[in-house]
Amino acid sequence: MQHSDSRRQRYETAVEQFSDSTYRVAYRLTSDHELARELVQETFMAAWKNLDQLQNQEAMKGWLFSILRNQYSKQVGREKRNQHARIDNESETASRPTTTKTQHEVQEAIARLDDDQRLPLLLVSMEGWTVDEASELLAVPRGTILSRLHRARQRLKKWLAPDVEMKSNES
Amino acid sequence: MNEETFESEFDQQLRDVAVPGDLKSQLLKIPEESSPPILTTNTDSPFGSYRQAAWAVAIAASMIGVAILGWRLAGQPNDSNGVAADVRSMPVDSQSNETAEPDWSRVLAELESLKAQMATIKDQMDSLEIAELETHLARKSKLREAESTFFATEFPAAVIVSSAETSITSGQIGPSIRSQLEHVIRSYPNSKSAEDAKVLIAQL
Numbered sequence: 403m404q405h406s407d408s409r410r411q412r413y414e415t416a417v418e419q420f421s422d423s424t425y426r427v428a429y430r431l432t433s434d435h436e437l438a439r440e441l442v443q444e445t446f447m448a449a450w451k452n453l454d455q456l457q458n459q460e461a462m463k464g465w466l467f468s469i470l471r472n473q474y475s476k477q478v479g480r481e482k483r484n485q486h487a488r489i490d491n492e493s494e495t496a497s498r499p500t501t502t503k504t505q506h507e508v509q510e511a512i513a514r515l516d517d518d519q520r521l522p523l524l525l526v527s528m529e530g531w532t533v534d535e536a537s538e539l540l541a542v543p544r545g546t547i548l549s550r551l552h553r554a555r556q557r558l559k560k561w562l563a564p565d566v567e568m569k570s571n572e573s
Numbered sequence: 574m575n576e577e578t579f580e581s582e583f584d585q586q587l588r589d590v591a592v593p594g595d596l597k598s599q600l601l602k603i604p605e606e607s608s609p610p611i612l613t614t615n616t617d618s619p620f621g622s623y624r625q626a627a628w629a630v631a632i633a634a635s636m637i638g639v640a641i642l643g644w645r646l647a648g649q650p651n652d653s654n655g656v657a658a659d660v661r662s663m664p665v666d667s668q669s670n671e672t673a674e675p676d677w678s679r680v681l682a683e684l685e686s687l688k689a690q691m692a693t694i695k696d697q698m699d700s701l702e703i704a705e706l707e708t709h710l711a712r713k714s715k716l717r718e719a720e721s722t723f724f725a726t727e728f729p730a731a732v733i734v735s736s737a738e739t740s741i742t743s744g745q746i747g748p749s750i751r752s753q754l755e756h757v758i759r760s761y762p763n764s765k766s767a768e769d770a771k772v773l774i775a776q777l
Contacts, residue, residue: 410604417600426590439593446600447607508586528587559579 412459413450420466421446427467427524431474433513441477445470464539471521471539511561519554522547527555730757730766737773751777 424445428438448469456465512520521540525531526547533551537544734757737750754770761767 413604414601417597421597421600422592425592425596426588429590430587435593439596439599442596443600443603447603450603450607504586505589508583512587524587527584555580558583562583563579 409453412462413446413453415459416449416462416466417446420463423529424466424470426528427521428470428474430509430512430524430528431520432477433509437477441470441473444473444477448473464535467525467539507562511558514561515554515557519550519557522550523554523558526551727761727764727766730761730764730770733757734766734769734773737770741773741776746777 421442425438425442428441428445429435432438432441445466449466452469456462512523515523522536525536525539526533531539533544533547537547540547542550733753737754740746740750751774754774757764757770758767758774
């Protein structure tokens with residue numbers, strides 16, 4: 403009984419700490435709020451089932467995101483990537499009426515990135531992971547993460563800078 | 574706008590994702606909705622219930638089997654209204670017993686008939702084999718005869734003519750060639766070698 407309480411507690415802590423960040427990454431990966439919710443649910447469900455395998459609580463973040471990544475791969479397989487570039491306009495409009503155009507463009511640009519560039523960008527730039535953490539999760543060298551980040555930023559700049567410039571002029 | 578401004582604005586926009594308000598509560602319900610495998614016990618597992626059901630079915634089947642066996646051995650069915658009553662009311666004299674048994678004489682007759690049919694088929698097969706063998710032997714005998722005729726007649730003549738032809742071609746014409754060719758014409762008058770010999774004599 404004590405074991406199950408402790409287990410439950412560990413799970414609830416993980417939800418408190420990482421549900422928002424996993425959702426943000428999930429949304430940026432899927433470009434769809436419903437798919438993102440589904441992805442996060444599957445991630446936490448898998449985490450709950452396999453929580454006993456995680457010995458070190460401090461490794462929770464990396465562990466959860468590795469599950470998220472696996473679940474995303476499965477989801478992509480299911481969706482055949484055809485949902486990838488789809489933008490959830492309704493949800494976005496409802497949540498961010500003032501920045502709809504910009505958010506739409508940002509999401510579209512992220513969706514255009516290659517898979518190997520997208521995840522480092524989301525983890526490091528969006529979630530504030532260190533390069534080493536991203537390197538460990540994605541099982542690629544630190545230098546590779548840095549170069550992928552650089553390439554991703556260059557591409558995004560190329561796609562988004564004119565719009566951002568226009569937005570600055572308007573304001 | 575410089576690069577740093579762009580990047581900081583972009584990172585901010587990147588983080589600007591609306592997280593659904595009910596997400597956390599939904600995730601916190603997961604443990605209640607799905608019990609982890611480690612907390613399940615053997616008695617609650619589907620395997621346990623299936624095993625129990627299988628045992629129950631096996632025991633019931635055994636009991637039914639034993640009941641049927643007992644009923645047959647005792648020969649005294651309790652059912653007085655159904656089929657058992659009809660069976661009990663049937664005559665059990667020796668005649669009825671005989672009719673229940675197979676007609677052995679008829680079975681034996683059928684067996685004999687089958688045996689005769691098999692013997693006929695075997696004879697037919699044997700005669701076919703013999704006929705085929707005879708044909709084969711006759712063909713072989715004819716071939717042997719032709720072979721021996723050839724060796725007895727054509728072969729020496731052909732050798733003589735061939736040898737003479739080689740000698741004539743190479744310009745080594747000996748005194749015996751003409752007589753050998755004439756011997757072929759005389760000894761094998763109707764053979765092809767005799768014709769060839771005539772042609773060669775004309776060239777001498």
